[in-house]
Amino acid sequence: MMANFAVLAEQILSFIGIYYIVSIGLNLKAGHMGIPDFGHAMFFAMGGIVVGNIVAHIAAAVAAKSVPGVTVAGVIASNTKTLSIMNTKFFPYHPLLDIGLVIFALVLSLILGGILGWIASLPALRLRGEFLAILLLTVAEGLRVIFTYTKSLMGSTPTVGLSTPALFSWTHNSGLAATIFTIIVALIVYVYVERLHNSPAGRLFRAARDDEDAAKALGKNVVTIRRDAMIIGSALAGLAGAVYALNPFLGGGSVAAVSIFNRVWWTFWPWALIILGGMASNRGTGLATIIVGVSLIWPVRLYSFKVAQVLHASALGINPDQFANALEYAFIGLIILIVQAVLPRGIIPEYPSRTLPFEKYARGKVLPPKPKEE
Amino acid sequence: MNFETLMAPLYYASILSLLSVGITLSYMTTKVFNFAHVRYATVAAYFAAATMLSLVVHYHITLNSSVRTLGGMRYILPLPGWIYAVGFIVASIVGGLVSILLYYAVLKPLERRGLSPLALMISTLGFDFLLVAFLFIFMSEKPIINLAAKASSLIGAVNFASLGLDFADEYIYIGNSMIRGSVLGALILAVVVTIVLTFLTRKTKLGVMMRSSIENPNLALVLGINVDRVFAIAWFIAGLIAGMAGFLMLFGTSFLKFISPTSPYNSIVVSVFAGAIVGGIFNVEGSIGGGFLIGLIEKLFVPWLAAVMNAPGLIKYNKVFSMFAVALTLLFIPEGLASIRFRRFRRKTTGGEI
Numbered sequence: 001m002m003a004n005f006a007v008l009a010e011q012i013l014s015f016i017g018i019y020y021i022v023s024i025g026l027n028l029k030a031g032h033m034g035i036p037d038f039g040h041a042m043f044f045a046m047g048g049i050v051v052g053n054i055v056a057h058i059a060a061a062v063a064a065k066s067v068p069g070v071t072v073a074g075v076i077a078s079n080t081k082t083l084s085i086m087n088t089k090f091f092p093y094h095p096l097l098d099i100g101l102v103i104f105a106l107v108l109s110l111i112l113g114g115i116l117g118w119i120a121s122l123p124a125l126r127l128r129g130e131f132l133a134i135l136l137l138t139v140a141e142g143l144r145v146i147f148t149y150t151k152s153l154m155g156s157t158p159t160v161g162l163s164t165p166a167l168f169s170w171t172h173n174s175g176l177a178a179t180i181f182t183i184i185v186a187l188i189v190y191v192y193v194e195r196l197h198n199s200p201a202g203r204l205f206r207a208a209r210d211d212e213d214a215a216k217a218l219g220k221n222v223v224t225i226r227r228d229a230m231i232i233g234s235a236l237a238g239l240a241g242a243v244y245a246l247n248p249f250l251g252g253g254s255v256a257a258v259s260i261f262n263r264v265w266w267t268f269w270p271w272a273l274i275i276l277g278g279m280a281s282n283r284g285t286g287l288a289t290i291i292v293g294v295s296l297i298w299p300v301r302l303y304s305f306k307v308a309q310v311l312h313a314s315a316l317g318i319n320p321d322q323f324a325n326a327l328e329y330a331f332i333g334l335i336i337l338i339v340q341a342v343l344p345r346g347i348i349p350e351y352p353s354r355t356l357p358f359e360k361y362a363r364g365k366v367l368p369p370k371p372k373e374e
Numbered sequence: 375m376n377f378e379t380l381m382a383p384l385y386y387a388s389i390l391s392l393l394s395v396g397i398t399l400s401y402m403t404t405k406v407f408n409f410a411h412v413r414y415a416t417v418a419a420y421f422a423a424a425t426m427l428s429l430v431v432h433y434h435i436t437l438n439s440s441v442r443t444l445g446g447m448r449y450i451l452p453l454p455g456w457i458y459a460v461g462f463i464v465a466s467i468v469g470g471l472v473s474i475l476l477y478y479a480v481l482k483p484l485e486r487r488g489l490s491p492l493a494l495m496i497s498t499l500g501f502d503f504l505l506v507a508f509l510f511i512f513m514s515e516k517p518i519i520n521l522a523a524k525a526s527s528l529i530g531a532v533n534f535a536s537l538g539l540d541f542a543d544e545y546i547y548i549g550n551s552m553i554r555g556s557v558l559g560a561l562i563l564a565v566v567v568t569i570v571l572t573f574l575t576r577k578t579k580l581g582v583m584m585r586s587s588i589e590n591p592n593l594a595l596v597l598g599i600n601v602d603r604v605f606a607i608a609w610f611i612a613g614l615i616a617g618m619a620g621f622l623m624l625f626g627t628s629f630l631k632f633i634s635p636t637s638p639y640n641s642i643v644v645s646v647f648a649g650a651i652v653g654g655i656f657n658v659e660g661s662i663g664g665g666f667l668i669g670l671i672e673k674l675f676v677p678w679l680a681a682v683m684n685a686p687g688l689i690k691y692n693k694v695f696s697m698f699a700v701a702l703t704l705l706f707i708p709e710g711l712a713s714i715r716f717r718r719f720r721r722k723t724t725g726g727e728i
Contacts (some may be wrong), residue, residue, distance in 0.1 A: 036492050123701065123705060126705060127704055127705070127708075129491065129492060130405075130407050130491060130492060130495055131651075131704055131708065132405070133492070133495065134407060134651060134700070134704075135700060135701060135704050137647070138644055138647065138648060138696070138697045138700045138701070139645065139697055139701065141644040141693060141697060141698030142693055142694045142696075142698075145690070145691055145692075145693040145694055146509075146691065146694060148690075149687070149690040149691060221502050268499060268503075271496060271499070272500075275496065311439065312638070322510045322511070323510070323511065325510050326506075326507040326508075326510030326511045327507070329504070329506045329507040329510065330501045330503070330504060330507035331501045332500070332503050333501065333502070333504035333507060334498060334500070335500075335501030336497060336499060336500030336503070336506070337480060337497060337500040337501065337504070339496050340484055340489060340493060340496070341483060341484060341502070344487060344489060344493070350686075
């Protein structure tokens with residue numbers, strides 16, 4: 001019972017951490033900057049590919065010298081076999097290399113996500129609103145197709161994909177280690193986006209979103225502002241992808257084109273979360289992620305079978321698996337509809353930047369200067 | 375190039391164009407891209423399949439032909455024509471009703487709260503998820519397969535559960551070549567829908583009301599037009615056409631599996647949006663053409679290109695071509711192919727009268 005509870009807590013925390021990073025990336029683009037990105041999943045997928053493909057290749061190149069049965073070509077050709085050999089005979093005994101690879105994966109996923117975001121920002125400068133949303137959705141779909149059917153990228157069968165290297169296997173409890181790692185990365189991201197929110201750059205994002213003409217009149221280059229927001233948000237999505245691939249709970253130790261390019265999981269779920277939390281509200285997104293994480297993983301994923309039993313679902317011909325899926329879809333649909341109807345600004349609406357002067361005046365230590373009387 | 379190779383692309387293209395036109399109709403009226411639109415077709419298809427199979431069970435219909443095997447797929451035996459007619463009517467009405475439900479239960483209340491078109495687009499996404507949940511619970515494949523099994527016990531010797539949900543076609547022979555009834559039906563339906571919609575928007579009072587409401591809703595309101603109801607009728611028509619497309623999908627080999635909620639590959643949505651945008655999001659006839667174009671690019675042009683370049687792997691990448699079509703259209707001719715004034719080019723080339 002205790003062990004079950006620990007695993008459950010790790011699952012929930014991993015869910016919260018990963019979804020926080022991916023949603024906050026989307027919130028930077030859609031909330032702070034007003035770019036409706038419906039292709040968020042493609043930036044997320046970059047991180048998954050970094051871990052599943054590039055890091056695995058590098059590790060295999062190192063392991064090929066000492067471990068029998070491991071070749072660099074085998075990472076794609078006989079993926080499951082090669083990775084299971086490395087996960088049991090190589091990674092547990094090389095903690096320093098593992099840590100280095102984790103850091104390398106994080107950095108590379110940030111860079112790749114940022115580069116793809118920069119490319120995607122080129123049309124974002126010309127198109128507005130729903131048309132941009134549709135374009136990004138289509139581009140993400142095109143990329144998904146390319147990655148699904150290119151053997152050297154995602155392995156031979158798109159539904160199975162690539163096994164990920166177990167880079168936390170050198171610890172006693174790799175699940176716990178991965179969870180702690182996920183939470184630490186999420187916290188760092190939270191601190192970063194809060195600082196960005198207060199910084200001049202973050203205020204520029206919202207200024208250009210609210211009134212583009214005014215920002216232009218003040219001498220700001222709206223084009224570069226939009227590009228920067230796109231790059232940072234996409235890089236964060238890439239980071240989330242790498243964390244997802246390193247975490248054994250959500251991905252189940254593999255990355256596949258059907259999972260990392262999944263529109264519902266990595267584009268529409270983050271949209272629902274930032275709508276629930278509040279657009280351009282970093283804390284709101286966090287709270288929304290925690291609420292959904294606790295209430296989704298816990299009752300929906302664990303007890304949907306029991307609910308299905310109570311409702312005599314199988315007598316009606318409803319498959320319990322499908323019932324769990326149905327609950328999840330109904331959940332996300334209801335969140336979007338109810339929140340938009342009842343709380344259009346989210347549970348924590350957008351809050352003002354806490355700049356240095358604002359802090360001083362808000363705490364009442366210094367009185368604001370009196371306006372000059374004419 | 376013979377008839378048989380043209381059949382699947384034409385069928386696919388007609389269905390895409392029937393779905394694209396609904397996206398355009400709903401976008402023109404309310405300025406909302408409807409994410410739930412393609413799901414209407416799925417819901418309608420499931421209702422039609424359930425109705426048709428129930429009718430078979432209820433009326434103890436016996437059929438005397440044997441099981442057809444075509445390309446490794448076995449089909450449910452061709453049913454009497456009136457059952458198909460009932461299925462068609464059920465599918466179109468269900469599609470229309472779902473569309474009306476979305477308009478009145480979701481879009482209107484939210485619009486009254488002053489949500490932006492983008493927020494409304496996301497709310498259609500929410501409605502889409504509710505439809506998926508509904509499909510999972512009430513219309514999961516199992517009850518329908520159970521129905522099919524009952525029907526098969528009447529007809530005898532056929533195990534429907536292994537057949538999926540593909541219904542058989544009637545075959546029409548023209549000379550030496552064989553045309554599938556569903557392909558012909560889809561083509562005829564696409565043409566009829568184009569003609570009827572053109573007539574409706576150009577010649578009838580409803581069409582004039584619709585166009586004026588689109589052009590200037592406030593002025594139309596002043597003139598005594600019930601803009602809400604006109605838009606609702608437009609949405610109903612869009613749903614009706616999507617329902618018809620859903621009925622046609624029942625005849626495609628494993629088409630339904632593409633749009634079923636369990637499939638991770640439900641990527642027809644993107645092709646439909648591509649059709650609507652390439653053809654012209656402000657033009658009904660244009661979007662039908664656009665859907666056709668995208669369908670033919672994906673299923674005819676890409677296989678041809680793969681054959682010419684001797685790269686059979688290319689066929690799988692057909693969605694990438696529609697992605698490029700959308701990107702190029704949006705970046706260079708944002709109002710779609712229908713907005714190009716071809717007469718202008720002709721005048722330039724002839725250099726004649728001004």
